Structures are given as C-alpha cells and as structure tokens.
Amino acid sequence: MAHDGYDDNAVVLKHSLSTRIFHWGLILGFLPAALTGIIIWLKPGSEDLVGLAMKIHIVGAWILSISCVYFFLFCYKRVVVFWRTAFNWTADDIKWMSVSGGYPHKIFLGKTIPVPPMGKMNSGQKMLGIMVFFGTLVVIVSGWLLYAFLPMVPKEIAHYADLLHLFVGLFLTLAIICGHIVLSVYNWSECVCMFGDGTMKVSEAAHHNELWVKNEIEPVKK
Numbered sequence: 001m002a003h004d005g006y007d008d009n010a011v012v013l014k015h016s017l018s019t020r021i022f023h024w025g026l027i028l029g030f031l032p033a034a035l036t037g038i039i040i041w042l043k044p045g046s047e048d049l050v051g052l053a054m055k056i057h058i059v060g061a062w063i064l065s066i067s068c069v070y071f072f073l074f075c076y077k078r079v080v081v082f083w084r085t086a087f088n089w090t091a092d093d094i095k096w097m098s099v100s101g102g103y104p105h106k107i108f109l110g111k112t113i114p115v116p117p118m119g120k121m122n123s124g125q126k127m128l129g130i131m132v133f134f135g136t137l138v139v140i141v142s143g144w145l146l147y148a149f150l151p152m153v154p155k156e157i158a159h160y161a162d163l164l165h166l167f168v169g170l171f172l173t174l175a176i177i178c179g180h181i182v183l184s185v186y187n188w189s190e191c192v193c194m195f196g197d198g199t200m201k202v203s204e205a206a207h208h209n210e211l212w213v214k215n216e217i218e219p220v221k222k
C-alpha cells in the first residue's frame with residue numbers, strides 16, 4: 001500500500017478534459033499574444049515585422065477570448081470550484097508563501113525545508129490563479145476596447161486602456177514565463193499530467209497535494 005489505502009499504481013484524475021482544453025487555449029492564445037505584444041511595444045524591426053506581429057497578436061487575442069468564454073459559459077462549475085479554492089487562504093498559506101514553498105532552498109541551496117501541507121492548489125498557484133483571473137479580464141476588455149471600439153471611446157479612456165493593457169499584459173507575461181512555466185517544468189510530473197490524460201499517481205499527488213489526497217479524493221469501488 002502506497003498511501004492511505006491506495007495501492008502503488010493507483011491514479012487520480014487531477015485535471016478534467018475541459019480544464020486541459022482550456023489550458024491549451026491559454027497557451028495558444030496568451031503566449032503568442034504576449035510575445036507579439038512585446039514586439040508591437042518595442043518595435044525592434046521593420047514595419048512589416050510589426051504588422052505581422054499585430055496580425056498574430058489579434059489571432060492570439062481571439063483564441064484567448066474564445067477559450068475564456070467557452071470555460072466560463074460551459075464549465076462554470078469548475079470556475080466556482082476554482083474561486084472557492086483560490087480565495088480560501090489560511091495561516092498555512094501565509095507560512096507557505098513566506099518560504100515560497102521551499103523552492104528557493106531546493107533550487108539554489110539544494111536543501112529541503114518543511115512546508116505546510118497543501119490542498120489541490122498550493123498557495124503560489126492560488127496567487128497565480130487570482131492574478132491570471134483578474135489580469136486576463138483586464139487585458140481582454142482593454143484589448144477589445146482598443147481594437148474594436150476605438151472610434152466610440154473618449155480619448156482619455158483609450159489612453160488609460162492602452163496603459164492598463166501594456167502594464168498588466170507585461171506583468172502577467174513575466175509572472176507566467178519566469179514563474180509559472182519554470183516551476184511547472186521543474187515539477188515535470190505536473191506537466192505530464194496537465195498535457196497528458198490529466199491523471200497522476202496518487203503517491204505523487206500526495207507529495208504536492210497532501211490535504212487534497214487525504215480529504216477530497218476517494219477510491220473508486222470496483
């Protein structure tokens with residue numbers, strides 16, 4: 001028996017198909033839009049390059065917007081669960097954040113320090129989830145305002161929408177590329193789970209998501 005009555009090969013569904021499809025939408029929409037957004041902002045090359053970047057930016061914006069509308073309309077129960085989890089903070093989350101989940105010790109000093117047990121999302125993921133939720137909303141609304149409704153928008157509002165779009169977009173890009181993607185690849189089994197069939201071994205899940213395994217999942221009766 002590997003963990004709490006589960007055998008060594010027991011697996012648990014961590015990410016449902018709808019979540020995995022939505023995550024692909026975030027990747028195929030957000031990442032191209034973010035990278036081309038930087039080209040449009042810094043204009044490092046010819047007008048043709050910036051023009052091409054703008055076209056890719058709009059395609060990325062469409063994919064991102066459609067993915068978010070799909071998830072919010074058709075998977076609203078998952079959105080509710082996400083809200084409940086991401087906004088439920090306890091003293092353990094503060095402790096976890098104060099040592100950044102022990103990652104700097106592990107990565108830079110090769111040391112393992114004790115960290116509080118986590119549920120399905122750890123405190124860093126809750127923080128990222130909240131930032132992505134509100135940040136993406138701001139980026140999508142301000143982007144559509146600037147792209148599709150510019151002639152109808154007063155100049156001052158367009159100016160602030162432009163600033164918000166740039167700074168919130170840049171902030172999210174840095175958080176996702178330097179934080180989320182790096183840590184996801186570092187925790188490779190999480191990547192295999194999210195980009196595979198959504199399942200992972202219970203024994204592995206118990207390592208990162210101890211409280212979730214203990215309190216929220218149960219064996220399927222045969």
Ligand code: HEM
Nearest residue numbers: 026027030031125128129132176180181184185190191194
């Ligand atoms: C190549 C790029 C990406 C990789 C490798 C990646 C990887 C992952 C993985 C492995 C998880 C599951 C983590 C777990 O269950 O412990 C996850 C969740 C998540 N991802 Fe990504 N992701 C990428 C891009 C993005 C982008 C572009 C966004 C948002 C715009 C995003 C937002 C999220 C959110 C909100 C979650 C749920 C919270 C969390 O578990 O961290 N991801 N991602």
